[in-house]
Amino acid sequence: MSLPLHRLPPLDPLKGFVAAARHLSFTKAGEELHLSQSAISRQVQTLEEQLGVALFQRSTRALHLTPEGERLFRTASEVLARLGSTVEDITASRRQPRVTISASIGVAALWLVPRLSGFQARHPDIGIRVSADNRAVDLEAEEVDVALRYGTPEAAPTGSLKLFDETLAPVVAPTLAAALPDGPRLSAANLAHLTLLSFEDGRDYPWLRWEGWLSQLAPTPPAAKALLQFNHYDQCIYAALAGQGAALGRLPLIRDHLEAGRLIPLAPPQPTPNRRAYYLLRSPSSKRPEVEAFAEWLIELGNSDGNASTETGGQSPSGN
Known part of the structure; x- marks a missing residue:
């Protein structure tokens, strides 16, 4: 027959006892449970009074379990470990993956x-x-x-x-493409009307530079209208969407903008080196x-x- 629940020790004093028995120190048990040393001592004393036995042998230098304390520690630590595992399983099942x-x-x-x-x-x-x-x-x-x-x-x-x-192509907003004198394409005639939007974050990405595209226009291509540099690539694209200039579009990343007509390519796409x-x-x-x-x-x-x-x-x- 099981022991009536009202005769079982309260959980808090039992937790304090197990922590103290594990560390053989009221101070370290308090640190584990975020309680003071005196609070752990009172919990253990409460448990000893309820059971009518001493659970620890106390001295000025050390703390030792009595035989009764060792028996209680073995059982209580096992029960609390199983309880903790069950609580963790229950709460984990409620957490969103x-x-x-x-x-x-x-x-x-x-x-x-x-x-x-x-x-x-x-x-x-x-x-x-x-x-x-x-x-x-x-x-x-x-x-x-x-x-x-x-x-x-x-x-x-x-x-x-x-x-x-990865494939690349220069892209602009449709309003800017419509205003280019040589039509919606990358040409020497259009370059003076284009602000080039450049991705520069301090590292070397030669395939994302404008030089390779401009060298195809003429041996000495004319200067662009202006140059805007950004240290995050998405900033280049947002600037292009706002009609501020031409960006080198990484076409898979901007596919939605191309299909919706929010960006217009100015040249056929090219694969990246390697x-x-x-x-x-x-x-x-x-x-x-x-x-x-x-x-x-x-x-x-x-x-x-x-x-x-x-x-x-x-x-x-x-x-x-």
Whole structure:
């Protein structure tokens, strides 16, 4: 027959006793439970009075369990551990599953964030945390489940999946395209009427520079109307959308703007040197169902751009 519940020790004194027995110190037990040393001492004393036995042998230098204290500690610590595990399981079942994804600031702003509503519509019970950073983060150390990486096939991490290739073209807003004297194209005649929007964040991205495009116009192309520089790529595109000038568009990232006519290409698209592309990388330790669902959704988006995902291997590419 089970002991009536009213005869069992209160939980708080029992917790104080287990902590004190674990550390053999009232002071350290108080630190664990965020209580004072005297509060732990009173809890243990209350428990001893209720049981009618001493649980500790006290001295000026040390604290030792009595035989009765050792028996109670073995049972109570096991019961509290099982109780804690059950409480954790119950609360975990109520928490919304969440996926953390890392992407560069430009990729997150222009490509990922505008598409997240599609995933939320399919999986309303899964939360998403976007960590936008232009460095290639350590997925394990920074607790990131999925990352979008940009680089060459040779530099793609082992086991990553290619989502889509990179292509470039100069783009402008339709109002600016309509005002160009030589029509909506990149030409020497139009250059004097164009402000060039340039991405410069202190690192070397020669394929994102204007020099290669301008050298195709003439041996010595005329000067542009002006130059505006930005340290985040998405700022270039937002400036172009506002009609402030021409940006070198990374076409997969601005596909929605092109299809909606918000941006007009001024030249045929060109691939980047060394076939740079966008890759999906999953953390080896993130095998939760919500992570798999999010990764599958990203792969579907990549396939919708007309590029089948393929496994690659090599060194880690940049996070841009």
